[in-house]
Amino acid sequence: MNVWLDAALVLIILLALFITVSNRLGTMIHLFGLQSCLLGCVPFFIYFKQMEFYIAFVAGAAIVLRGLAMPSFLYWAIRHVSSRSESNPTIGFGTTLLLSGAAIVGSFLLATRLVFPVRIASDMVVPCSFSLIIIGFLLLTGRVKAIAQVVGYLVLENGVFLFAMLLLKKMPLLVEMGILLDLFIAALVLGIVVNNINDEFDHTDTLELTTLKD
């Protein structure tokens, strides 16, 4: 089972890398949806031997909410957006890609130094979640378009979710559901904000919002 877990994690990171180089918002959302679906499958691989109902429920909820609902909602948000591609990000595509590579190396080296109280199914889970978080941060800070930033935020969240999965047995279901709901609301609000920005200003460049300050 370990091999499948590894394969899923490798794919998740690869998808994150693809998100960093894709300049079309639609593609970013697609890739994010795919990544979240894969992430939803990870609990099945981790808790293969001691499967319980609520784990399956969390995983299923993650697939449905993160993998299907959120992307289609984001699609709805960019429906009317005037330009659907990220043209000049503040941190270039190539730089983001190289920095993500550095982040991957760094998080793997960091993870070898950490000691965890729980036994971990694969030693790749923790570094992968770190890398996802850093890549999410990079997207969040490096992109100009609001939707791209939302995707960055969601990738970051995916990293947190991956980390939380290690503690799935220790964490009550309710908390997990609360987090998911939180995330959903956050994305919803952001989506509506984006829509309104677009309606008001005819574009969604967040950089231009800085001119609004007094």
Added chain:
Amino acid sequence: MNSFIYHLGILLVFPPLLLGVIGKTKAFFAGRWGPPLLQGYYDIFKLGRKQPVYSVTTNWIFRMGPMISTAAILAAGIVLPISGLKAPVQFGGDMILFVYLLALSRFFMVLAALDTGSSFEGMGASREATFACLSEITIFLNLAILALLSKSLSLSGIFLGGLSSSWGQVGPVLILVVVSFFLVLLCENSRIPVDDPETHLELTMIHEVMVLDHSAAELALIVYGQALKLFLFGCLIVSMIFSFKIRNIAAEAAFFTSGFFGLGIAIGIVESAMARLRLNRVLYVLYAAFIFSIFAFIVILVRGHA
């Protein structure tokens, strides 16, 4: 001596077939019947019989460049095992010779392009050399990873059995290496997301514009050399995937051939499904290939399979 002849024979005969497979696949996706499978051979013979045209600006480098370049690629093939067939020469560190012979071949192609004094060919040469720098480091990193896993410094040692146990342990990571090699293959052989092998001009000014002034026998050699290079990179990938030992020459040959057809079809699918990337985005392909192999390297290192 015999193994030398078998090896060179395979390298001389088979490469243009791969072009045919790719062409057929692309035609299938375009809904056409497409050129025959042996079109590569026809092209080479056709070009070989043509009259040459040389520029008065050029020196011997222009005329000898393609020969030196193709000879270097063929010499690189001597150290690479093909399927179960051991390389006739193998020694610790032959992977470096392999990469450097390919670099030698590129160096002379670049010089031959500069020899014409044409701005188009200068442009192609400059881009080809630039992208090659980046793909070379990925090849080196990938080979270092494979050496680390298989505990062998020679290509034959790596591909003939050295890797077989690694697939079980770090299979998903090895897939990363395969993908990284595949991206490098696309770049180095000027396949579609990077360059378009079908046209010579204007839009795809990397490899194909570099050979713009060559004609007749030299162009035939260049076409053959290009196919050969694709074949060698294909060999790397296919023998990485089929790295287990069967000890049955027929079965191995069958596996290998099917692997090659698979590779040709994969390249064909990529070429049909994707458009050519803008020049500044070609870099991201190379960066991605490099990062994939860094990812693989760090996982293998942390796992302690070293």
Added chain:
Amino acid sequence: MTLILYCLLILAVSIPLMLALARFKKISAHVYLGSLVVACALGLFSASGVLSRGIAPVDFRLAGTIPLGEFYIGMDALSAFFLLLFFILSLAAGIYGYGYMRDYKGGRNLPAHFSLCHLLMIVIILVVVAKNAVLFLAAWELMTLASYFLITFYNEHERVRKAGYVFLIATHTGTFCLLGMFLLMGVHAGSMDFDRMAMAPFPLGMAAGIFVLAFLGFGVKAGFIPLHVWLPHAHPEAPTHVSALLSGVVIKIGIYGLIRIMSIVKDFPLWCGIVLLATGIVSGVAGVLYALGQHEIKKLLAYHSIENIGIITLGLGIGMIGRYYHQDTVSYIGYAAALLHTFNHAVFKGLLFLSAGTVIRSTHTGEMDHMGGLLKWLPWTGHLFLIGSLSICGLPLFNGFISEWLVFRSLLEGVFHLDMCGIIFSTAAIVALGLIGGLAALCFAKAFGTVFLGHNRSEHEHHHNMEGDFVLVAPVAMLAALCLWVGLFPQEMVSYAFQGVKSMEGAAVPVVFRQAILGPLLSVTKVLFAGIAIFLFFALLRRIFLGACRVTWTETWGCGHAYTSSKMQYTASSFARPVLKIFRSVVLFRIKSEIPKRYFPAAGQLNSGVKDISEYFVFRPVFYAVKKVSRGLKWIQGGRTQSYILYILFLLVVLLIWKLR
């Protein structure tokens, strides 16, 4: 040993002879040539004798001749190895210099120049064979002075004087560190003799201190980035044969010094090796990137020296790391690779500088963007430059490949035998070396392509017989033959390098081990000969195919342009632009353009260039601060005699108080 003494004697005698005959320019030049050839022949014979037999001759000492020790020289295999490359290059550069200076029309005193060349030779030999720290330092200092006067030969130009000035300051700063280092070592060991020092055990802390001082002191001379500031200024301004000597030998003496210290102190902490390896990576990659940004041919070659020093340092660094982990395979191959690359670099860099000299001599410019198509007019020089380019890029068939292969091999052994930290660093070095190789190939494709291929870019008409005679071609051809010889039959030089390693480590390299390196090298040769055979086969095939055809000669196809001019060719700057753009944040690549924006043609211009980061962001601020401080202290030296007398009085009082305390 006696041969070396004779060699020194001949050189020393010929200096006053040349100066005495200064009035008869021809005779004095012949004295120069004769003494050079004889001295080099003696030296080569003696050095190769030591290397092939593997036995060091008896040392030579004169008791009580210099303070704190004696005049004590000896030649072990390590010295012999460096002497070998030194004599080969001095012979070639010296003969070339004789030819190059023949048509010099300026007012300088040529015999004085030639005697300075001889003086440089004498002191370099002394540095390499010195077995006493005081003698070493004295010769080292003289070497700096002699090189300074050689660099500033054309001192009527402002920038030449400036280059010499930078050189002098930089190397003296280095010498200061060396002085401290030798004092530290001498006090600890209780002697200034290298042999006695080698017997004393050095604690790790002290070894680290010695390493830092040696790294700074020798690093300045060798041109490690960021200590390289003098190098790209001094090399292009010197006369060509002097540049060849500077780049081929003088900076190698920095490497020699480092290796000598490594053979004396032996055990260093791990981080020292890592620092060396990292310096190698940085110098190699940044050196070649800066070289790509240069459009002046000698400046380009100067930056390539930094790159090659980086490759040598990679070998030394992995050797040191291997030694720390007690992995003999790693350290032996690493050291041997460093030594061999030192030799190879001396040969091909000499070759490149000398042929660049011929190019400059015949076109009267060093700007590559004003050249083009020279292969037709300078056939010998062009082909020799091609051989040099292939060697420096480390491409197979030539010597650069052999040493780079050895460096790769030692790094791969490092990947096998070291722990996680070692694996990470050796893999980083493998990747860096791959990048260096690719970039170097790009850079020399650019250099050879723009200078020798294509159309002529300048208004200057070329004419035949630009190349010069036998004296200018033969030494360069000799170096090229050496490149090919080492590239195709590397056994001899590799075993010489292992002799050097043996005297460095103080223990013989196991035979099994040597076979493990020489065996693969034989296979390399096999593949290369197979490649040549295939090439001949292809050439034959082409001959058969083309036999019946009519060959058409015409203009290069201009893709439909009716009017093509040589100005439309790709230039050196445009060729290097894509790769510099990728690395623009590393090398500060800037393009300034004034492209006409209107519809009608107007004058436009475009400038591109790279800036040396360490020069602009490390040394400028430091020098600025130093200048400011010294300006503040200027009042001390006010020029009034009365105040000076006051200082003397003040000093006397202070001394009196100190003594009476």
